[in-house]
Amino acid sequence: MHPVRPESFARYVxxxxxxxxxxxxxxxxxxxRGWSQRLAERVDAAQGGGLLYANLAVxxxxxxxxxxxxxAAALTMRPDLATVxxxxxxxxxxxxxAAAVAADIAQMQRALVEGGATVLSFTLPDLTPLMPLARLIAPRIAALNTALAEASRASGAILLDFAAHPVATDRRLWSEDRIHANAAGHARIADALAQALDLPGSDAAWRTPFATPLTQTRWQWVAAEARWARRHLLPWIWMGVRGRSMADGxxxxRPVLTAPLAGPASRMNAG
Structure with missing residues (x-):
């Protein structure tokens, strides 16, 4: 059972x-900017202001x-809205x-729900349509999504099942690295989460496929695969070989609560 949602939110983390x-x-x-920022702006606008927003992501x-x-940092902010x-x-x-990931997600969701927050999470689509190599991790993604569903049922968090909708793997919603959403993708995620919160003006249009199919010649496909491997796959492998992480340093x-449209308190992750 999901917690009763307040008429307005005061703190989103x-x-x-x-x-x-x-x-x-x-x-x-x-x-x-990202879907979290976009969602914060939507919530703030829908309730006529008053929302404070922090983004602890790295x-x-x-x-x-x-x-x-x-x-721990999130709980000290006493959020009444949180995304995990x-x-x-x-x-x-x-x-x-998968079991360890499920336990960690469940612990975060449960702690936030028990602290009075409406908690949102969402599934990760199978990335195989975006990059053939992803078929190697498809079983892991399926296990992750199963873990998310189990954790959310146990904690009372709201789980949005992006993986269930074919448009989630349309390349026009993904960046060149095929791991991160592009601006259009982030906008769709924010729209979906807004609908999950029943925000005014939200609807199910985010599920709608593009009006025209994405076409690609064999040569364009080969060139795109080679470019992706050179620009993204090989650097990622090299980073792993060196034992480095993007989180280093x-x-x-956005470590403190501020109004959504205020500048973030930290630009450490810019670039």
Whole structure:
């Protein structure tokens, strides 16, 4: 059973990794906007202001690291709205423990719900339509989504099942790296979460496929695969070989509660 939602929200805290940080949705000022920021703006506008928003996300973190580094800080802010989205860095790691990921997600959701927050999470679609190599991790993504569903049922969090909708893997919603949403993708995620909260003006249009199919010649496909491997796959492999993480030296995107349209308190993750 989901908690009764208040007529308005006072404090929204976002926990997660690079997706929550908003990577590949530029804000025009050297940082990233992202679906979390977009959702905060929607909530604030819908209730006529009054929302404070913090984003504790750091790119490159696993689910365990999100719990260890962000949950305590989030709870001190006493949010009545929270989002928890992570797991991409777990399914792409050398080893993946679905049970451990499920336990960490459940602990975060449960603690936030017990603290009085409406908590939102969402599933990760199978990335195979975006990159053929993703078929190697497709079983892990399926296990992650099962873990999310079980955790959400147990905690009372609201789970939005993006993976159930084919448009979720339309390349026009993804950045060139095929791991992060682009600006249009972040906008769709925000629209979906707004509908989950029954915000005024929200609807199910985010599920609607594009009016025209995406076509690609064989040569265009080969060229795109080669470009992706050179620009993204090989650097990612090299980073792993060196034992490096994108999280190295980075702090939370927006570590204190401020009005959604105010500048973030930290630009450490810009670029």
């Amino acid at each position: 976002a926990l997660g990794d690079s997706s929550t940080e908003g990577i590949d949705d530029p804000d025009g000022a050297g940082g990233y 790119r490159g973190l696993t689910t365990r690291q999100v719990r260890e580094r962000q949950l 989205f992570c797991g991409t860095n777990d399914v792409t790691a050398a080893r993946f423990d 980075r702090g939370p995107k």
